[in-house]
Amino acid sequence: MPHKIISKKQLSEDVFTAEVEAPLIAQARKPGQFVIISLNNEYSERIPLTIAGADVDKGTITLIWQRVGKTTAEMADLKQGDEIANVAGPLGRPTHIEKFGSVVCVGGGIGNAPLLPITRALKKAGNKITSILGARTRELMILEEEFAQTSDELIITTDDGSHGRKALVTEPLEELCRRDEKPARAFVIGPAIMMKFCCAVTKRFDVPTQVSLNTIMVDGTGMCGGCRIEFDNKPKFVCVDGPEFDGHKVNFDLMMKRLDAYKELEQERHEKYKEHRCKIGLDQ
Amino acid sequence: MSEDKNNELLQHLLEKQKAAPLKPAERFEIPGRDMPEQNPDVRRTNVSEVALGYTETQARIEAMRCLQCKKAPCMKGCPVKIRIADFVAAITEGEYDQALAIIKENSLLPSVCGRVCPQEVQCQETCTVGLKFKDPTKAVSIGRLERFVADLGRNSDALPAVAPDTGMKVAIIGSGPGGIVAAADTRRAGHDVTVFEAFHKPGGVMVYGIPEFRLPKAIVQEEIDTLTKMGVKIVCNFVVGRTRTIEQLMKEDGFDAVYIGVGAGLPRFMGIEGESLVGVFSANEYLTRANLMRAYDYGKGADTPIVSSKKVAVVGGGNVAIDSARTAVRLGAEKVYLVYRRTEKEMPARVEEVHHAKQEGIEFHILQSPKRIIGDENSRVTAIECLKYELGEPDDSGRRRPLPIEGSEFTLDVDTVIIAIGNGANPLLAQTTPGLEFNKWGNIVVDENCKTS
Numbered sequence A: 001m002p003h004k005i006i007s008k009k010q011l012s013e014d015v016f017t018a019e020v021e022a023p024l025i026a027q028a029r030k031p032g033q034f035v036i037i038s039l040n041n042e043y044s045e046r047i048p049l050t051i052a053g054a055d056v057d058k059g060t061i062t063l064i065w066q067r068v069g070k071t072t073a074e075m076a077d078l079k080q081g082d083e084i085a086n087v088a089g090p091l092g093r094p095t096h097i098e099k100f101g102s103v104v105c106v107g108g109g110i111g112n113a114p115l116l117p118i119t120r121a122l123k124k125a126g127n128k129i130t131s132i133l134g135a136r137t138r139e140l141m142i143l144e145e146e147f148a149q150t151s152d153e154l155i156i157t158t159d160d161g162s163h164g165r166k167a168l169v170t171e172p173l174e175e176l177c178r179r180d181e182k183p184a185r186a187f188v189i190g191p192a193i194m195m196k197f198c199c200a201v202t203k204r205f206d207v208p209t210q211v212s213l214n215t216i217m218v219d220g221t222g223m224c225g226g227c228r229i230e231f232d233n234k235p236k237f238v239c240v241d242g243p244e245f246d247g248h249k250v251n252f253d254l255m256m257k258r259l260d261a262y263k264e265l266e267q268e269r270h271e272k273y274k275e276h277r278c279k280i281g282l283d284q
Numbered sequence B: 001m002s003e004d005k006n007n008e009l010l011q012h013l014l015e016k017q018k019a020a021p022l023k024p025a026e027r028f029e030i031p032g033r034d035m036p037e038q039n040p041d042v043r044r045t046n047v048s049e050v051a052l053g054y055t056e057t058q059a060r061i062e063a064m065r066c067l068q069c070k071k072a073p074c075m076k077g078c079p080v081k082i083r084i085a086d087f088v089a090a091i092t093e094g095e096y097d098q099a100l101a102i103i104k105e106n107s108l109l110p111s112v113c114g115r116v117c118p119q120e121v122q123c124q125e126t127c128t129v130g131l132k133f134k135d136p137t138k139a140v141s142i143g144r145l146e147r148f149v150a151d152l153g154r155n156s157d158a159l160p161a162v163a164p165d166t167g168m169k170v171a172i173i174g175s176g177p178g179g180i181v182a183a184a185d186t187r188r189a190g191h192d193v194t195v196f197e198a199f200h201k202p203g204g205v206m207v208y209g210i211p212e213f214r215l216p217k218a219i220v221q222e223e224i225d226t227l228t229k230m231g232v233k234i235v236c237n238f239v240v241g242r243t244r245t246i247e248q249l250m251k252e253d254g255f256d257a258v259y260i261g262v263g264a265g266l267p268r269f270m271g272i273e274g275e276s277l278v279g280v281f282s283a284n285e286y287l288t289r290a291n292l293m294r295a296y297d298y299g300k301g302a303d304t305p306i307v308s309s310k311k312v313a314v315v316g317g318g319n320v321a322i323d324s325a326r327t328a329v330r331l332g333a334e335k336v337y338l339v340y341r342r343t344e345k346e347m348p349a350r351v352e353e354v355h356h357a358k359q360e361g362i363e364f365h366i367l368q369s370p371k372r373i374i375g376d377e378n379s380r381v382t383a384i385e386c387l388k389y390e391l392g393e394p395d396d397s398g399r400r401r402p403l404p405i406e407g408s409e410f411t412l413d414v415d416t417v418i419i420a421i422g423n424g425a426n427p428l429l430a431q432t433t434p435g436l437e438f439n440k441w442g443n444i445v446v447d448e449n450c451k452t453s
């Protein structure tokens, strides 16, 4: 059963969002879960994307993705009314939501997308929310308004100072941890390197930290082990044991190396797709 | 033997048979027909099927080797109890449609079973002819004959008969061979059947695991089409336990019964140093990338990448290990080692596949097992350190237990390691189905009627 794109928008140069028909998933999904999509049956790659939101009445889920390679670029070229052949989910364990007190939610780049539904659920559960959102530069900041609505305090950082504070997210995070009333818990989603350094900070201050990991996946149901990480020196499968983990026990260095396993092949493929787009006139 | 010679032999046997039925001694004298195969040097470079299938003449000669034993011991070895003597007799007569009809009384998947059943430990293990020669590979080649008639009948539209509607709704979880057989049986009984599959394509292990060169995907698709034509609904991208729970299926969606055929789940790793390095794969991942995602066509259309390996070590001795090793060869690896801690005799893989693997240049390292995997500063695999083993006293399974020889460490330089030592149970249904009993290994508990809680 193909899944129709009900609406689509560009959020920044490389970030897009779409509402996609998937009534059963809209009903079943909980914050923290993701879907695996593939664009056609024969040759397309299966890629994981977080469910950023859902509308049960309309029977749609919201996906937000960043154009980083061929599949996400192909998705960016889809239009309203086009169809995605396969959407499977919701996958992964839902985030454990409860009233912790005051929590800090840290998002980096596209990580803001998966962080949003979690932040909303934490707010709904009665937590006091401080959100820290970071991006390289102003144009890459997404979902700022949505976070403003669900946060009690919002801190924006950019690497180049074009928007908010000129800093990495770890700076305000450390300041928060130094406050008299330090956060009861931190939720951090972003590039692996950012999660690694955020965890180094919160560990020093003994603030329990949840991270959501974006390893390479194939099936998403626990069958292949391609998504495995080292957690507390033991293997764990991100798709069924996660995607959320206690960030203090994750071996981020190894995870980053595993993420790059196919880098050259993937880049080649993306370049070919870009050439192909030029030829068929998608690039004006 | 050339086709002319085969023809001559067949005519000769038919003449003889006209005079008087062949005696057992005469049948024993007919040499078994070898399976025509792609040349090993050629097939190393393609993914087309290795075993090409009998010609009609070969099939009829092979069928004449059958003694038509009264007690049909072969049937006892077959898990689905096909009337083997009868379908083989029909082949001798040239009545191929009839032969296929007999097989289809018991089996929906003859073109699959004929190819991948481990016949040498099932129907052919108990065959009288094989026993006479003390070698199941010299038995009547029941599987090959089954494949022959199944392939001939591939274009026919004949469908299994479906009983009138019972009004009962059955959900089948998983579309592997287990699920397909259950779906066909329940549909034949007249129930309204829906198969739920987590992947985007139905077929289970037949599409993600067993490679094209052993089981062409077009054949699997035809079997699935038969199901659909019988009125079975197949829903892909549906992860039971996540998209809907079993409880929802039964309480809200009106299913009266659920059959769980989800196959094996989490791949086992060895728990040795270096297993998370880049370049270490479970066989499931390696084979899924290669088969289901068609990574062998990467750059020619397919979007899923796979490592381009030069030297590969595969750990294990079952069909999955052999399939991984042979896939690595086809993906261009120059050296492929198969590391197994017992001896070749104990390998669970099919004899035929072990033979094929050797023909294709795979190097067998028996009585050896990895101790750790070694990587470089980028965490990429560079070598595997192994220990040598010797056989000790028999263990619970009656097989002699392999014992490590102290100080026998040595290393093999490799860039890829594929672990094929089996699977544990998938935790997904256990996590999401309260009340279903699982044992301590995570397998589902059934009572003597095979009903679950």
Ligand SMILES: Cc1cc2nc3c(=O)[nH]c(=O)nc-3n(C[C@H](O)[C@H](O)[C@H](O)COP(=O)(O)OP(=O)(O)OC[C@H]3O[C@@H](n4cnc5c(N)ncnc54)[C@H](O)[C@@H]3O)c2cc1C
Pocket: A034, A045, A047, A048, A049, A050, A051, A064, A065, A066, A067, A068, A069, A070, A071, A072, A073, A110, A113, A114, A213, A214, A215, A216, A217, A243, A259, A260, A262, A263, A266, A267, A270
């Ligand atoms: C549970 C989970 C949830 C995710 N949610 C989202 C989401 O909501 N929005 C979103 O944009 N992305 C998300 N991702 C990441 C997304 O799956 C990848 O960006 C996507 O697979 C890239 O596919 P591609 O073919 O476009 O690029 P590829 O060509 O496959 O990759 C291009 C480059 O991106 C990097 N890359 C590859 N795979 C990943 C990955 N899984 N994560 C991060 N970088 C990767 C590699 O360095 C690679 O060189 C999620 C990943 C996981 C595991």
Ligand SMILES: Cc1cc2nc3c(=O)[nH]c(=O)nc-3n(C[C@H](O)[C@H](O)[C@H](O)COP(=O)(O)OP(=O)(O)OC[C@H]3O[C@@H](n4cnc5c(N)ncnc54)[C@H](O)[C@@H]3O)c2cc1C
Pocket: A221, B116, B117, B118, B173, B174, B175, B176, B177, B178, B179, B180, B196, B197, B198, B199, B203, B204, B205, B206, B209, B210, B211, B238, B239, B240, B241, B261, B262, B263, B264, B287, B319, B320, B323, B350, B426, B428, B429
């Ligand atoms: C590489 C390989 C080679 C093999 N070679 C041989 C051979 O030569 N001879 C032989 O006899 N046997 C062989 N086997 C073993 C044989 O294939 C299996 O025993 C058999 O396929 C099991 O069938 P199944 O239907 O139980 O499971 P599977 O074929 O594994 O099918 C299970 C299906 O269920 C789906 N599923 C799982 N969880 C869910 C869920 N929650 N919701 C929906 N769907 C779900 C899976 O995606 C899968 O498609 C081989 C196995 C492998 C892996």
Ligand code: SF4
Pocket: B077, B078, B079, B080, B081, B082, B084, B107, B113, B114, B117, B119, B122, B123, B124, B142, B143, B146
């Ligand atoms: S090949 Fe398999 S199905 Fe066919 S007779 Fe032998 S055991 Fe039975």
Ligand code: SF4
Pocket: B065, B066, B067, B068, B069, B072, B073, B074, B075, B084, B085, B088, B126, B127, B128, B129, B130, B140, B142
């Ligand atoms: S046991 Fe062998 S010889 Fe006897 S009927 Fe079966 S197939 Fe024929």
Ligand code: FES
Pocket: A216, A217, A218, A219, A220, A221, A222, A223, A224, A225, A226, A227, A228, A237, A238, A239, A240
């Ligand atoms: S993606 Fe295959 S096990 Fe997680």
